[in-house]
Amino acid sequence: MTDTLRRGYAPSRFGQLHYVECGTGKPVLMLHQTPRSWTEYLDVLPRVGAVHRAIAMDTLGFGASAKPAEPHSIERWADAADDLIEELGLEEFHLVGHHTGGVIAVELAARHGKRVSSLFLSATPFIDDEKRRTVNQRKPVDHVVPSPDGSHLLELWNLRRPFYKDGEEAALNRFMVDALTVLDRVEEGHVAVRGSMMDQRLPLVTARTLAVCASEDHFSMPGLEKFADAGCETLVIPGGHVPVPEQLPEEFSRHILDWVAAG
Template identity: 80%
Template sequence: MTDTLRRGYAPSPFGQLHYVECGAGEPVLLLHQTPRSWTEYLDVLPLVGTAHRAIAMDTLGFGASAKPTGPHSIELFADAAGALVDALGLERFHLVGHHTGGVIAVELAARYQDRVASVLLSATPFIDDEKRRTAAERKPVDHVVPKADGSHLLELWNRRRGFYEEGQEAALNRFMVDALTVLDRVEEGHEAVRRYGMDQRLPDITARTLAVCAPGDHYSLPGLAKFAAALGCETRVLSGGHVPVPEQLPEEFAKVVLEWTARG
């Protein structure tokens, strides 16, 4: 199915932004987690593309998109995503964000109220005063110190291995490629999430919103109730999976996207 995918670069004030798209129709912009790239949606894109113009971008600083020299922030990521939206001429679009991508989707939905048709927040962390206050106490997620014997590669692999089942090593390989591409700044996306003033932006979201999470993703699962309380939105627990659920259950993930976007 990957032969239906179309790659492109869009100009922006930050440099070129890389994206991959599939299909035609009302656009759906898919935003990935840290430190991934569009390949998180490799198997989801063709399925969503059966009914939409499905677009998965590489977040600024990740994948094949431009690498800024300044500090990362959710606001900066959203600036770049907004630049892509404008460059592609997306007048009205749906948003899908997974983990960090969901946090970026919150900021975009707060900014582009009239242009966002719907929002799907997948395994999105809920950032409030408590999360920001304790950010400095949290252990690094993906940071490893490069070593001459290459043992840091196994360390990085093992940090994520528990999220993947046996037989899902191809997806874990894609994670490794993405993480190694930004190894010198691999942790900054997580740090940007923990600093973000999400709770102050949620009241500005006017689009109908659905929050979903895999049952094994204990990092983000508690956030469903918090999003429901803050937004009055619907929530759903998927049938299985962990942190990389778009790769583990692409058919179910795409079905949820298609059902939610069609409800408008």
């Protein structure tokens, strides 16, 4: 397993996009959840990079990528990813998306057709009319009000603490860094997901598609059956929760590599 990570910036119509890559070979582009960054794949990149050119980008508006003032949407995030794909010269590639990243990946796969060799959707919410109708009824996920005494930091930590086991504080620290970077707009990403037209874009995807979910991620597990009904293959990863790429990087990477190799 190689551990050489290469950082880069690519120009886009929205500003610079930050990405990190590892390895050589056919590209595997990885897209993170909200409100994270490429560090969600910190331990996955070198494992996938041992076989492929593994690339994890910071979604437009997150991490070290440009942060335009315009509202977030799945389509704008996909537009930015399109620019990165073209700038890096990715003629054919595999796509991996976790949570929000999976919704973006569906949009990209619908756009790029046969250029996308396979699609790996991890804990991706299945967005349909019901989700769109209830977008204004959803409870905030990461919203906290900044306080002069800094108590909002502990509040944010405690909101996500249940997703992580004892001993996984380093991963939770990475979440905190990412969330605090976009704290003034931290809920916009979740709203953008709920407003997407993913269910209408999924039938346009021609790539082999696998939808996976960690067994303890009760937020995303109900969507797995809907992906199965839509014709996707499905898989449950035992033991993980929302941050499964960080909790079980070896298993997560193995499932990616197995799926990529299957075609």
